[in-house]
Amino acid sequence: MSKSSPRRPFGGKSNGTITVIEAKVHRSSARNARLAFILTAVIVGLLAAVVAASYMHPILALFLGALIGVPLGGLVWVLVRIWPVLRLLWWWTPEIGVTTFLGTGWVQLANHTPMPVTFAVVALVVGVPAAVPVTRRVLVAWTWCFVVRHRLRVCFAQFIIANQSGSLPLILWARPTPVGERVWVYLRPGLSLADLEGRLDRIAVACHASTALIERASDGNAAYLRFDIKRREVLTAQVGSPLVDVIDPATPATDRPTPAVPTALDLPDVDIPTVTLPAQKKPPATANGSKPAASSSTPEDDISDWI
Amino acid sequence: MTTATAPTAGVPVGPGLSMFDPIFVGIDEFGHPVYITLAYRNLLAGGEPGGGKSGLLNCIAAHAALSVDSRLVLLDGKLVELGQWEDCADAFIGPDITEALAVLKRLQLVMNNRYAWLRAHGRRKLTAADGLSVITVLVDEIAFYSATVGTKQEQEEFVALLRDLVARGRAAGIPVVAATQRPSFDIIPTSLRDLFGYRAAFRCTTPNSSNIVLGHGWAEQGYTATDIAPSNQGAAYLIAEGGIPRRIKVAYLTDGQIAGIADYAAWIRRPRPLPALVPDLTRLDLGAAA
Numbered sequence: 001m002s003k004s005s006p007r008r009p010f011g012g013k014s015n016g017t018i019t020v021i022e023a024k025v026h027r028s029s030a031r032n033a034r035l036a037f038i039l040t041a042v043i044v045g046l047l048a049a050v051v052a053a054s055y056m057h058p059i060l061a062l063f064l065g066a067l068i069g070v071p072l073g074g075l076v077w078v079l080v081r082i083w084p085v086l087r088l089l090w091w092w093t094p095e096i097g098v099t100t101f102l103g104t105g106w107v108q109l110a111n112h113t114p115m116p117v118t119f120a121v122v123a124l125v126v127g128v129p130a131a132v133p134v135t136r137r138v139l140v141a142w143t144w145c146f147v148v149r150h151r152l153r154v155c156f157a158q159f160i161i162a163n164q165s166g167s168l169p170l171i172l173w174a175r176p177t178p179v180g181e182r183v184w185v186y187l188r189p190g191l192s193l194a195d196l197e198g199r200l201d202r203i204a205v206a207c208h209a210s211t212a213l214i215e216r217a218s219d220g221n222a223a224y225l226r227f228d229i230k231r232r233e234v235l236t237a238q239v240g241s242p243l244v245d246v247i248d249p250a251t252p253a254t255d256r257p258t259p260a261v262p263t264a265l266d267l268p269d270v271d272i273p274t275v276t277l278p279a280q281k282k283p284p285a286t287a288n289g290s291k292p293a294a295s296s297s298t299p300e301d302d303i304s305d306w307i
Numbered sequence: 308m309t310t311a312t313a314p315t316a317g318v319p320v321g322p323g324l325s326m327f328d329p330i331f332v333g334i335d336e337f338g339h340p341v342y343i344t345l346a347y348r349n350l351l352a353g354g355e356p357g358g359g360k361s362g363l364l365n366c367i368a369a370h371a372a373l374s375v376d377s378r379l380v381l382l383d384g385k386l387v388e389l390g391q392w393e394d395c396a397d398a399f400i401g402p403d404i405t406e407a408l409a410v411l412k413r414l415q416l417v418m419n420n421r422y423a424w425l426r427a428h429g430r431r432k433l434t435a436a437d438g439l440s441v442i443t444v445l446v447d448e449i450a451f452y453s454a455t456v457g458t459k460q461e462q463e464e465f466v467a468l469l470r471d472l473v474a475r476g477r478a479a480g481i482p483v484v485a486a487t488q489r490p491s492f493d494i495i496p497t498s499l500r501d502l503f504g505y506r507a508a509f510r511c512t513t514p515n516s517s518n519i520v521l522g523h524g525w526a527e528q529g530y531t532a533t534d535i536a537p538s539n540q541g542a543a544y545l546i547a548e549g550g551i552p553r554r555i556k557v558a559y560l561t562d563g564q565i566a567g568i569a570d571y572a573a574w575i576r577r578p579r580p581l582p583a584l585v586p587d588l589t590r591l592d593l594g595a596a597a
Contacts, residue, residue, distance in 0.1 A: 179336045200529045213529045215551060230336075235542045235556035239333050243369045244564050246324075247571035256394065 028165060029081065037077035045069025091153065094146060141176030148181045148229055149174050151207045158206075160199060163190030180209055180231040187223040196225070204229070324374040326441035326480075327434075332366050333541070333557040341555045343505060343547045345482045346441050347432070349473050351500065352486040352543075353520030354509025354532060359541035360486040361388040362557045363507055364445055365565055367484055368392045371443045372572035376435065378442045380414065382407050384451030391565045394573040397442075404457035404465060411468035414442065414481060418472065421479040432478035439480060444472060446485040450494040470499040489516050506546040507557075508532040510539070517544075525552055 049058075049065025056064070079086070089096070109118050129135040149171050156168045170186040196203070196214050204212040209231040217226040264270050329342030343350070345367065352360045365388075371377045372395040379396040383389040386401050393399040400406045421439065425431065433439055446452070452465045473483045483503075489511075490500050500519075511517040514526035514533055521530060521544060530552040535542045541559055544552040560568070 177336070178338055197528050211529060211534060233536065233539070234336055234338075235334070235554060236536075236539055237556075239541070239556050239558045241366060241369065241558040241560050241564070242331060243373060243568055244560070246373065247568050249567065251567065251571040251574050253566075253570050 029084075033077045033080040036080045037073040039073075040076040041066075041069040041073030043069075044072045091150070138176075141181075144231075145174040145176055145181050145183075148183055148207050148209075152183060152185070152203070152227065155199075155203050155206045159202060160191065160196065163188060177228070178234045180229040181227075183227040183229065184217055185225045185227060187225060193222065193225060203227075207231075324370060325435055326371060326374045326377045326443065326482075328370075328374070330367055330370040331558065332363060332545070333555045335556075336554050341545065341547075341553065343545075345443065345484070345505075346435075346480060347477050347482070348505050348547075349477065349482055349503045350484045350505040350507060351490060351503035351520065352484070352507040352509065353488065353490050353516070354507075354511055354543065355516075356488060357540060358509030358535075359543060359557050359559075360488075360507075360509055361447060362541050362559050363543070364389060364447055364484060364486055365392075365560050366558050367443065368445055369560060369565070369568045369572075371441075371445075372396075372569060372576075374441070376438070376440050378440045380410055380442060380444045382410075382444070382446045382452065384448040384456070388447045389445060391562070391569050392572075395569055395576055402451065402456060404452055404461050407452055408461060408464055408468065411465065411472065414444065414476075415468060415471055417442065418476050418479045418481055421481075422475070425479070433480040441480040441482065444476075444481060444483045446483065449485045449487040449490070454494050466496055466499055470496075470502065473499060473502045489519060491516075491519055506544075506552075507555075508544045508552070510535040510537060510542070521546060521552055 045065040045068060047065070048068040049061045052061035052064045055061075106122075109121060113121065129139055152171055153168060156171075161168075167188045169188050169191060172184040172186060174181050174183040176182075193214060193216060200212050200214070204210065207229050209229045210233075211230045213228040213230070215226045215228065216222065216224070218224040327344070327346045329344050331340055331342055333341050335341050350367075352363050354360055368379060368381070368389060371379050372392055379392060380398045380400075381389045381392060381396045382400045384402045389396075389399070398410045400410055421433065425433065433441075446469070449469075453462055453469075456462075457465070469483065469485075472481055476483060485495075485503070487494060492500075506521050508517050508520040509532060511520065511532040514531045517530075517532040518524070518526045520532065525531070525544075525546075526533075530544055532544050541557040543555055543557060545555045546552050
């Protein structure tokens with residue numbers, strides 16, 4: 001319990017060294033737990049005592065209040081201390097649920113049916129979705145959604161920690177898109193959209209994706225973001241225009257006067273032209289002060305583009 | 308009640324599109340159609356040669372040609388990119404900056420008249436109910452007019468006129484769609500480039516070029532047209548209504564399809580070329596369509 005609390009807020013399991021922030025967080029976790037214990041015990045105890053005072057002697061009521069408040073405070077203390085573990089369990093809930101479900105299903109099936117039937121059922125349950133392209137793609141896409149949520153959490157835990165308590169952004173739901181996944185994230189204090197935009201390439205790498213884009217998901221709340229993870233290019237096919245179907249194919253072609261067909265379509269057919277340079281070349285030679293102005297035009301290129 | 312058979316060679320009826328309708332330009336990464344409403348907007352397309360800029364221009368030209376309340380003014384230094392729309396365009400300018408200047412001046416006059424008309428009616432912008440046509444100005448290879456042909460004065464005049472159209476034409480129903488490969492300041496003055504509200508960046512070779520088209524800072528946020536594969540023609544980043552670049556694939560019209568739409572548009576529009584003397588662009592062209 002106490003071992004997991006310092007490492008979980010960062011997800012940095014492999015780091016053997018304990019940094020200052022980790023120690024700080026560990027301390028803050030212990031302090032939070034103590035505070036929660038005291039607050040809960042006092043408030044619940046007092047409340048219980050006040051209520052109990054209407055039925056018994058106040059001193060007895062106080063004892064009763066303490067009897068109720070202290071265990072409840074202890075419960076809260078435990079909850080706060082194991083909160084990192086609970087959070088970890090919460091993060092992996094879908095996976096745990098699916099694994100439990102599949103395992104139970106397999107055991108039940110194996111216990112209640114003969115071997116050939118078991119294998120037939122498994123072959124059907126696994127084989128049919130895998131064989132039908134549509135269901136296979138849907139399954140793979142949703143699997144990627146789960147993967148990406150974990151990968152994003154790794155991103156936030158490994159290299160986007162921004163506040164002192166090391167709290168991670170809330171990674172909300174994810175859903176597949178034709179190009180990859182879209183994940184909604186609610187930032188905690190300490191991060192902003194601009195911070196994340198500087199790390200798009202690293203986020204893409206962490207998510208095993210091609211590129212990543214981040215947009216605001218809400219006009220009124222800067223903390224609510226949308227991550228677009230792209231892992232494939234879909235806009236490769238040719239797109240037709242619906243206007244083609246609007247027109248009448250039996251349209252009489254407009255009779256155009258045949259234009260004079262140009263000749264001299266190859267290089268030898270064209271005479272050598274007499275190139276005369278414009279007479280504007282003289283002024284720069286005379287003007288002494290215009291030299292720096294002329295030379296500054298090239299390096300100015302990129303700057304002026306933005307002006 | 309008797310029913311009469313429809314005449315076989317009847318009057319063709321337009322498909323009922325309007326320039327105030329959203330224009331279909333392609334699909335986005337989620338397979339959703341992408342529409343832009345161009346009536347009050349200007350669009351700048353940039354990107355390397357063969358990226359698909361002309362595809363976008365042809366898409367818009369096709370919609371404009373099939374719209375009842377639309378007039379097309381085409382400026383195409385290459386003649387072939389928009390050349391197939393010549394029959395349904397009210398003005399088609401090839402590589403001739405004098406003609407380009409003339410038509411831009413006429414457009415400026417029309418714009419002034421329209422603003423005077425709007426003022427007289429106590430209004431601020433043209434709507435679909437006004438019955439006035441939206442004059443879509445399509446410029447392919449804007450660099451040809453602003454930096455290649457003509458004298459320095461002519462080029463500056465072209466840029467000044469176009470800037471005026473882009474700056475003021477919005478509410479008067481004169482949208483400008485311009486395409487060029489790299490709209491850096493030596494091709495188009497930044498004062499003109501920054502006026503374009505909608506941007507489409509086709510494949511670019513450097514993030515810098517992508518930023519020039521889309522606007523400063525988008526490449527740093529991950530929206531850079533360099534990540535479009537060279538073989539993926541027509542893929543682009545589009546900044547339109549949402550304000551955030553969207554990866555789109557522009558709908559592609561083959562030469563045959565363009566010819567078909569152009570013929571049909573010419574058929575239903577019965578085009579009248581611009582009268583030489585009196586600018587008549589403000590009149591609704593319903594008489595000609597009947």
